Amino acid sequence: MKNIICPIDFSDASKHAVNYAVHLTNHFKGTIHLVHAYMTKKTASMLINMDEAVKEGLDTDMGFLMDQIRPDILPGTQVKTYLQKGSAVSVITHMAEQMEDSLIVLGKTGLSNLKTNLFGSVSTAVIRKSSVPVLAIPREAKLRIPRRVVLALDQNPTKEDDSLNALIHLLNEWGAQLHLYHLIESEEDPGIHPRTSKQLENVPYSLHFELSQKDLSDSLHSYLESIQADVLCMIRHQKTFFEKLFHASHIRKERSNVDYPLLVIPD
Incomplete structure (x- = not known):
């Protein structure tokens, strides 16, 4: 696949999915698109918009993540990062639809909890709505x-x-x-x-x-x-x-x- 869309919420499960995506993409020399979708709202008491503060914190988190994976990225593999405001499911599926030859790689917990974690979760909604293949990676999966x-x-x-x-x-x-x-x-x-x-x-x-x-x-x-x-x-x-x-x-x-x-x- 030329383009791997990898949603990230900075949990251990999603970080492992990123590592898996890097391992795959190193082999095929494509582009990884790390995307975090976020929502903010105005507080009724302070009447301030938290959008900039939230985005600044997310920029820092994304920077830390890039520092962690950069040593594992081989020549020929590109990594792009995105912070997009909106529903996670809509952001992820829309991005995948706009890219040629794409695959969504996301994190999940073990198969023993598959019904709980896929049915009724963001991962489930992405799987149900995506027009491209979705590869869900458990935290225990080996990088191969x-x-x-x-x-x-x-x-x-x-x-x-x-x-x-x-x-x-x-x-x-x-x-x-x-x-x-x-x-x-x-x-x-x-x-x-x-x-x-x-x-x-x-x-x-x-x-x-x-x-x-x-x-x-x-x-x-x-x-x-x-x-x-x-x-x-x-x-x-x-x-x-x-x-x-x-x-x-x-x-x-x-x-x-x-x-x-x-x-x-x-x-």
Whole structure:
């Protein structure tokens, strides 16, 4: 990707996502766009606008962050910073839409809290509204180029004939292998939908079938571990499937420390 948009709120999770973005971009020689969106308002008692004071503090925070990551930035990688007033979701998604060949990289907590932290959060809203792929990075994720990507699918087709083009583009950039984790209703299930199969006809991949009656979260974690996956990928329209896999109550405590970057492809 030529442009990586990386929202920053200066938390540990978002700083780790920045480090991950730097590692990716160093490999492909693109531009990282660090963006912080903020809101201010006039106080009723003092009738002063806090905008300038807030922005001055944020300038300082952004400067500290740049000092931290500058030693890791290799020649050919550019980093641009933005402080923009407005809704975080609107600022982030609009910026991504205006840039060619873009990817949003943002921080998140572990998969054990995925429903809590994605549903109802800024990260969730970005994932739901973005027209470009979103890569959510947990704090535990190692800094490495993804080489094994698992695409989790159910029996439903993608909405468009080119829905998986963004994923295929990333696979080619990363030099990554694709592994399909396919949820089926019964052993007589016909398999991958023809539209999905058509989109992947020129992409080598391995295929793993899983019956939907099983504990999906546990099964998926076991599969990710077995192939030493680097990234889990899902298609955004599969909301029900997404919730089945990651509802916090379905994830066993012993699996809670297993975490993977999550790539969400818009359909």
